[in-house]
Structure formats: C-alpha cells, structure tokens
Amino acid sequence: MKFLPTSLAGACVIEIDPLTDERGFFARTWCREEFRRNGLNPGLAQCSLSVTTKKGTLRGLHIQRAPHEEAKIVRCTAGRIYDVIVDLRSASPTFKRWFALELTAAAHNMLYVPEGFAHGFQTLEDGCEVFYQMSCPYHAPSASGVRWDDPAFQISWPLPVSVISQADRSYPDFRG
Secondary structure (H helix, E strand, O other): OEEEEOOOOOOEEEEOOOEEEOOEEEOOOOOHHHHHHOOOOOOOOEEEEEEEOOOOEEEEEEEEOOOOOOOEEEEEEEOEEEEEEEEOOOOOOOOOOEEEEEEEOOOOOEEEEOOOEEEEEEEOOOOEEEEEEEOOOOOHHHEEEOOOOOOOOOOOOOOOOOEOOHHHHOOOOOOO
16 A cells, blocks of 8 residues: 555545556555554544445534544545545644545545544545445544535535535534
C-alpha cells in the first residue's frame, strides 16, 4: 500500500499496490503493521457498508464525539463518490480546514480519516456502495455532525444535492 499525505494533518490517501498476472490482480487493503509504521491508528473494531441509490445524494458530515472518537478507512466499492473530511480538532494546525477527493471502485483508492474529523460524501453516480472500517464501535449517544453547507467551512460540493436526510440537514452552525 502507498500512504500519501493530504493537506490535513494526520489524514492520508491510501492507494493499493497490486500484484498482477493473467488472472487480474491481488492487493492488500489493510495491514496493522503498515498502518502502525505510518503513524496511523491500526485498530479495527467495526466495518460498515453504505448503499446509496441516487446520484447527488449527500451523507454527512458525521463525527463520533469523545470518548468514542473513531479513525476510519473509507473506500468506494461500487460507483464514484466525492469524499470530504473536515478537521475539527481545535489544537490541530489544520483546524476547520477540509479536504476532498473522488473515491472510485475502479481506482480502488481509500481515505484514512483520523479521530476528530467529520466525514461525509456525495454520490457522483447512481448505485454507489461505500465500505468503512472503524477503530471504535458505533456509539449512538456520541454520534454528531456538522452541516454540509455550514459557512464556517465553505465546502464546494460538485453537484446539486438531490437527497439528504433531515438529520444531516438540521445540524446547527459550527461553533468552535
């Protein structure tokens, strides 16, 4: 695997390093020792799957609050998504900054999201599937988020929002 730093402290893009032959390829997508060597949280407590049917759907921006903060690895296993993270760690040099990239099933790329980051995505085509690996189990009372269109972040989304949940639409303005 290749670990490529992003403009946000602690976050990185992960690219596979495929071994190819006449059958196709084989590649590792997670290795505790490689994550540890690269200074990333190597814990794995839970995996989840999100299936979204309609292009333009927006999910997020979600975060698990302390003491149930989670690091995530996000991968698009069907379709294409515009994946966004926002650094909400007040002591971070990249506090309130955001980073986005396109994750696609074809590219097999992934995004490592450190603890203390909000995460969300917008589907770029119909029929997207997103696979998550998390370092901490989901804890409903710690679930929170920031609004996708909050002026504190000024995130540029690529498409008009076609579908968004009432919960994601109703987060209050960020104060931090």
